[in-house]
Amino acid sequence: MANPLPRDPIADAQRNWERSGWGNTAAPMAAITAIMRTQQILLARIENVLKPFGLTFARYELLALLSFARTGALPMNKASALLQVHPTSVTNAVDRLEKSGLVVRSPHPTDGRTTLVELTTEGRTMAKRATAALNNEVFSQSGFADDDVEHLIRIFGSFRRRAGDFNDVDDLSTR
Amino acid sequence: MANPLPRDPIADAQRNWERSGWGNTAAPMAAITAIMRTQQILLARIENVLKPFGLTFARYELLALLSFARTGALPMNKASALLQVHPTSVTNAVDRLEKSGLVVRSPHPTDGRTTLVELTTEGRTMAKRATAALNNEVFSQSGFADDDVEHLIRIFGSFRRRAGDFNDVDDLSTR
DNA sequence: TCCAAACCCTTGGATGTCCTAGTATATTGC
DNA sequence: GCAATATACTAGGACATCCAAGGGTTTGGA
Known part of the structure; x- marks a missing residue:
């Protein structure tokens, strides 16, 4: 990891934006740049x-998705849609997972x-172990306050819905 | 763009997490996954x-960075630090920009x-034009409410500082 | 019934990111 | 002053993402 910078480069960019006459878009620019970096x-x-x-x-995402499927199997195009990546990305991931013996293709x-x-059985085991590791080492210490996590889920949920990711209006907070 | 899904796949993942006994990390997992997708x-x-x-x-980021430098020039390692990407990524970007005649390397x-x-002169012109296009077509209609933009800048600012990106405690809201 | 249109997956190519290692130049310490 | 260490950039490789195009399978309308 590189050493910390003396100043926040994104805040600097925001100032440069404002100084250049883009004051009205400086804030969204900074927010979007911050999303990229985060x-x-x-x-x-x-x-x-x-x-x-x-x-x-x-x-990992593909393994996790399969582990939650009723039969542990999904059509490639379904996986592509649910993971929201290009079909060729799924082909690529499946190729490598298959070589590792964690999944198999079938007609x-x-x-x-x-x-x-x-x-495969090994794939299911691997999914469980990797999930435990991620939860223990990343998600449980995300660095976001609980309130902020809720903010993020809400803000990005609206954003993704408006961007055309999905249609429902499901709101976890009302369950 | 693919068709919208009937349901939010990230909300579904969050439910699966809770159902699998990871209720305490389901929310951060969902927030992080939403950041990735966004x-x-x-x-x-x-x-x-x-x-x-x-x-x-x-x-573009490299061009924009250079356009805000006093002399329009920066050492590669400085650019790498400010853009917060690996030095080889800067080498790659400079190679291509140089081929396009937008930047030049000098000792x-x-x-x-x-x-x-x-x-180069063309590089500076290109930076201006591309910046105008991005501001007009992306940043000015980011899809985030003004309040949310402020939330995001604050939340991710704290996150990045704690992650070791920078040291200052600069807060734009106090200017 | 049958052919065109739609759909599914894969191959090949362009880019970007990172890591590792190698070469060249500076700095430091004895 | 010179050797050891640190710093800067680049070459090569592994992966991921997307797009464009190609071959096989289904579906649907004439």
Whole structure:
């Protein structure tokens, strides 16, 4: 990890924006830049925890998704939709997970176009272990206050819905 | 863009987490996953706006950084530190920007190890144009309410400081 | 019935990020 | 003053993401 900078580079950028006549968009610019940087920091922490398992975050997400599927299997296109990544990214992840013996591909029983990805026994075990590690080493000490976590879930939930990610109006806080 | 899902996959994941005995970390997990997805959406929007300019976000960030430097030039290691990316990522970006004629490399006047990256006239023009496009097409319609933008800047500012990004306690709201 | 359109997955290519290692230059300490 | 250590940049490799294009399978309308 590099040494801390003396000043916040994003706050500096915000000032530069304002000084250049973009005062009305300086704040959203700063917020978006902060999201980018935060994502980078969090992803690095996650990858660091997953490395001993021989997993990356992309592959872990697929394992976790499969572990919550009723039968431990999903069509590739379904996984792509739920993970919200390009189909080729799923192909890539499945290739590597299959080489590691954590998932297997099988033909869809009724649709010849579709391929199912299924968790192996080792895959299910790996998903459990990796999940425990992530919860214990990352999520339980995220660095966000409880209130802020709720803020983030709400703000980004609205954002993602408006961005076209999903249609429902489900609100966990009302359960 | 894919069609919207009927349900929010992150809210579903949060429920699965709770059902599996990870109730205490389900919320931070959901918040972090939402940050990842939001970053992906925003990056796609930004790349989309920059594409006509032949720029990517990584290259744009370097151009913007240089455009705010007093002399339009910075040592590579300085750029790496301020952009908070690996030195090799800067090398990569400079290689491509140099091929496009937007920046030039030059030796540091007193330190033989250091290379300066400097904006060309075309580079400065490009930075201005791309910045205007991003402000008009992305930042001015970020999809976040003004209040939420302030929340995000505050929350992620604290997070980044605690993560070791920078040392100051600068708070824009007190200016 | 049958062919065009739609859908599913994969291959190949472009980019970005990081890590590791190697080369060159500066700085430090004895 | 010189060797050891630190610093700066780059080359090569592993992965991830997306896009474009191609081949196989289904579906749907004439």
